[in-house]
Amino acid sequence: MSEQPLIYARGLVKRFGDFTAVDGIDLEVAPGEAFGFLGPNGAGKSSTMRMISCVSLPTGGELRILGLDPARDGSRIRARLGVCPQLDNLDPDLSVRENLTTYARYFGLSKAQARSRADELLDFAQLQEKASSAVEPLSGGMKRRLTIARALVNDPDLVLLDEPTTGLDPQARHLLWERLFRLKQRGTTLVLTTHYMDEAEQLCDRLVVMDGGRIVAEGSPRSLIETYSTPEVVELRFADGVDYAGKLEGIGRIDPLPDRILLYADDGDAAVAEVHRRGLTPSSVLVRRSSLEDVFLQLTGRTLVD
Amino acid sequence: MAHPTVAVLERHLHLYRRLWRASVFSSFILPVLFLVSIGIGVGGYIGDIEGEDYLVWIVPGVMASTAFQMAIGESTYSVLGDFKWVRAYHAMRATPVEIRDMVAGWMLYILFRVEIAAVVFLGITGLFGALRSPWAVVTPLIAALVAVAAAAPVTAFAASIDQDSYFALLFRFVMIPSTLFAGVFFPVEQLPEALRPLAYLSPLWHGVELSRAATIGVAPPWPAAVHVGYLLAFAAAGLLWAVSAFRKRLQD
Amino acid sequence: MVTTMLAARISPSRVGAVINRNVGALRSGPSYWLVLVSGFFEPVLYLLSIGVGVGALVGELRLPSGRVVEYAEFVAPAMLAVSAMSGALAETTFNFFFKMKYSKTFEAVLATPVKPFEIAVGELAWALVRSSVYTGAFLVVMVALGLTSPGWALAAFPATLLVGVAFGGVGMAISTLMRGWQDFDMLTTGQFALFLFSGTFSPVQDYPAAFEVVVAVTPLFHAVELVRGLAIGELGWGLLGHAAYLVVMGAAGLAFAARRIQRTLCV
Numbered sequence: 001m002s003e004q005p006l007i008y009a010r011g012l013v014k015r016f017g018d019f020t021a022v023d024g025i026d027l028e029v030a031p032g033e034a035f036g037f038l039g040p041n042g043a044g045k046s047s048t049m050r051m052i053s054c055v056s057l058p059t060g061g062e063l064r065i066l067g068l069d070p071a072r073d074g075s076r077i078r079a080r081l082g083v084c085p086q087l088d089n090l091d092p093d094l095s096v097r098e099n100l101t102t103y104a105r106y107f108g109l110s111k112a113q114a115r116s117r118a119d120e121l122l123d124f125a126q127l128q129e130k131a132s133s134a135v136e137p138l139s140g141g142m143k144r145r146l147t148i149a150r151a152l153v154n155d156p157d158l159v160l161l162d163e164p165t166t167g168l169d170p171q172a173r174h175l176l177w178e179r180l181f182r183l184k185q186r187g188t189t190l191v192l193t194t195h196y197m198d199e200a201e202q203l204c205d206r207l208v209v210m211d212g213g214r215i216v217a218e219g220s221p222r223s224l225i226e227t228y229s230t231p232e233v234v235e236l237r238f239a240d241g242v243d244y245a246g247k248l249e250g251i252g253r254i255d256p257l258p259d260r261i262l263l264y265a266d267d268g269d270a271a272v273a274e275v276h277r278r279g280l281t282p283s284s285v286l287v288r289r290s291s292l293e294d295v296f297l298q299l300t301g302r303t304l305v306d
Numbered sequence: 307m308a309h310p311t312v313a314v315l316e317r318h319l320h321l322y323r324r325l326w327r328a329s330v331f332s333s334f335i336l337p338v339l340f341l342v343s344i345g346i347g348v349g350g351y352i353g354d355i356e357g358e359d360y361l362v363w364i365v366p367g368v369m370a371s372t373a374f375q376m377a378i379g380e381s382t383y384s385v386l387g388d389f390k391w392v393r394a395y396h397a398m399r400a401t402p403v404e405i406r407d408m409v410a411g412w413m414l415y416i417l418f419r420v421e422i423a424a425v426v427f428l429g430i431t432g433l434f435g436a437l438r439s440p441w442a443v444v445t446p447l448i449a450a451l452v453a454v455a456a457a458a459p460v461t462a463f464a465a466s467i468d469q470d471s472y473f474a475l476l477f478r479f480v481m482i483p484s485t486l487f488a489g490v491f492f493p494v495e496q497l498p499e500a501l502r503p504l505a506y507l508s509p510l511w512h513g514v515e516l517s518r519a520a521t522i523g524v525a526p527p528w529p530a531a532v533h534v535g536y537l538l539a540f541a542a543a544g545l546l547w548a549v550s551a552f553r554k555r556l557q558d
Numbered sequence: 559m560v561t562t563m564l565a566a567r568i569s570p571s572r573v574g575a576v577i578n579r580n581v582g583a584l585r586s587g588p589s590y591w592l593v594l595v596s597g598f599f600e601p602v603l604y605l606l607s608i609g610v611g612v613g614a615l616v617g618e619l620r621l622p623s624g625r626v627v628e629y630a631e632f633v634a635p636a637m638l639a640v641s642a643m644s645g646a647l648a649e650t651t652f653n654f655f656f657k658m659k660y661s662k663t664f665e666a667v668l669a670t671p672v673k674p675f676e677i678a679v680g681e682l683a684w685a686l687v688r689s690s691v692y693t694g695a696f697l698v699v700m701v702a703l704g705l706t707s708p709g710w711a712l713a714a715f716p717a718t719l720l721v722g723v724a725f726g727g728v729g730m731a732i733s734t735l736m737r738g739w740q741d742f743d744m745l746t747t748g749q750f751a752l753f754l755f756s757g758t759f760s761p762v763q764d765y766p767a768a769f770e771v772v773v774a775v776t777p778l779f780h781a782v783e784l785v786r787g788l789a790i791g792e793l794g795w796g797l798l799g800h801a802a803y804l805v806v807m808g809a810a811g812l813a814f815a816a817r818r819i820q821r822t823l824c825v
Contacts, residue, residue: 055399056557075403076402078400078401079401079402081400085393085396085397085400087393089392089393089394089396089397090397091317091397092392093324094320094324102313102317102320103397103401105317106310106401108310108313108402336750339751339754342754343754343755343759343760344612344754347759347764348612348616348759348760350764351616351617351760352615352616471593478596478603479596479599482600482603486603486606486611491611
């Protein structure tokens with residue numbers, strides 16, 4: 001990478017009293033990248049994001065954002081960031097448009113600039129019709145789009161999204177992904193946290209898997225799947241509750257979960273044929289492509305969404 | 307380029323534009339009702355006090371205590387709400403706005419509210435003929451000092467707590483006793499000697515005495531510089547506390 | 559209590575939003591009981607400041623009957639009546655509204671054989687408990703300060719209960735009409751105006767004649783007159799009139815509230 005990384009971290013640590021939330025991570029995010037933090041609740045994603053957004057200072061290690069030191073230049077860095085927090089913090093008593101213009105003023109935009117920027121962003125967020133509506137009655141998806149639009153008000157070099165689609169219904173999520181994808185196409189650098197693997201696969205060029213405050217794997221979604229999983233996975237369920245894991249040995253790597261058994265294989269159909277050949281009769285069989293969840297399971301021994 | 311402090315002030319003014327009607331009663335009408343009920347109603351039974359008509363005597367007190375009560379009332383639910391429910395300060399934290407801008411912008415908003423009320427009250431009491439000295443024109447400045455001295459520590463307190471039920475205690479054990487016993491309605495000298503220092507501790511008493519000196523045109527009980535100095539020190543300490551309380555709340 | 563509510567109510571829509579989301583937390587908050595108990599202090603502080611402090615400037619006051627009393631003796635019963643009013647209103651407006659609108663307490667209760675009128679009476683009884691705790695304690699303070707005798711205090715106590723019933727009934731009726739927290743603003747405003755102008759701090763005979771007529775229609779005036787007559791031992795047939803006003807007010811409020819509960823919840 002010839003260009004200077006927008007985020008550079010070495011041995012980054014965040015402690016709250018005795019509790020270590022982030023335990024020495026290294027990161028580099030280049031301009032134009034869409035970078036993701038994947039991990040369960042409590043993995044340290046949000047703490048890392050808060051350090052990157054210069055809201056909380058690192059307890060240890062080195063951190064440079066846009067080449068600057070958050071401890072010294074917090075305000076200068078924040079002027080060039082767009083932050084979409086995990087919890088919406090829109091002003092419920094202000095209108096949709098006023099939420100954008102008020103926020104724009106925090107960045108020192110003139111009133112005229114704030115107004116024209118608000119118009120552009122209302123278009124982008126597909127909220128033009130709601131411009132003078134109050135925030136309170138908006139749907140969850142609309143509020144999220146407004147929060148993201150607000151994060152773009154200063155035309156940031158780096159956009160940080162903390163669990164952008166948590167709590168939204170599937171339709172709202174897809175609409176939001178489409179908007180974020182457009183941002184990405186425009187070359188905006190995105191950094192997001194998520195505990196949904198489909199979201200990471202959709203949006204991220206590169207991601208790290210975090211667990212217990214550490215980075216346990218890093219790469220593109222595809223390369224992670226190739227490294228830590230097999231091309232296909234067979235999900236087997238048995239009606240009688242007998243432990244069949246032993247009888248499946250040799251077909252592929254086995255992950256016995258409470259309700260089903262996962263069988264990792266290069267060729268799923270061949271594996272299923274082998275299961276039947278051994279005289280086993282699972283009550284349901286599903287052959288699917290490997291996903292990030294399998295990577296996560298392999299890396300941490302736990303399913304991602306608890 | 308707009309200073310971030312101004313941007314913060316603008317946000318509060320924006321909200322106020324939506325809500326100002328509700329404040330008309332507490333800011334403008336209530337103090338006048340108070341004057342009529344106590345100043346004129348009860349005053350009718352009181353001869354002169356310190357050589358002045360009772361109404362003339364309590365006008366500056368009611369003015370200072372209105373500034374005091376407004377500053378405290380405004381700095382409770384609104385501040386806690388902007389941290390806890392609205393998370394407006396968390397939103398600002400992600401922008402170039404610094405903590406000192408948040409506190410300064412809020413204090414400017416309080417001053418805006420208090421000054422309007424003070425000037426209107428001054429005008430009304432002038433019509434009542436209750437102002438005896440041209441020095442009365444400085445009372446809005448005194449109200450400003452009282453407002454910051456009261457609002458800053460209360461803002462800090464509101465930024466430090468998580469339960470709004472503490473406000474009822476603040477009103478009942480700090481604001482109301484201050485209003486009732488800090489020389490607004492009767493001279494502090496009437497209090498038992500042991501309790502008088504408590505009145506002296508309240509910034510309101512200093513504001514009341516300065517305002518009274520101004521509207522009547524006499525010297526305050528202590529040197530004016532001491533009263534002003536106390537209010538300034540109180541305000542400065544409150545502001546420092548507020549900045550540190552905001553920082554702590556927004557830290558992690 | 560009125561002042562506390564006034565102070566708390568400055569940005570009603572935001573306060574409403576805050577309260578709306580937080581009443582549950584307030585109830586379970588560590589200081590809930592402290593808040594409840596502290597409500598007693600407000601009228602006491604007013605008594606000490608205006609009654610005793612300003613009273614020292616006023617000296618004595620001649621009543622319409624010609625009898626002369628200390629100013630504090632005159633103000634104390636008014637604060638007592640205000641205390642009964644505030645205690646009852648606090649329960650039947652704010653808390654009642656929350657139960658009716660947000661916590662759906664009544665809906666749950668009405669799913670049992672309990673009738674709407676019984677809910678109204680039950681709520682009123684609880685409001686009376688709160689109000690009588692305040693007034694009982696306040697009467698003890700009055701006796702201790704020599705502002706009434708133990709005998710007259712005992713006579714005044716049932717009168718404060720009547721004041722509680724009257725304001726509790728009407729408060730509940732008003733709550734059933736409230737659209738949202740914003741409307742409480744008007745209630746508090748009205749309450750404070752009553753507090754200042756019901757013959758509380760100076761005799762109504764001082765008011766301009768037209769204003770005196772207006773005041774004579776408002777409820778706190780009758781409450782103050784009744785409680786004051788008993789607390790300072792100024793008996794007269796007029797007291798029965800004041801009492802009758804309060805009885806009608808309470809009964810009408812209660813009946814109206816019960817009907818509204820029926821209409822809103824039993825559909």
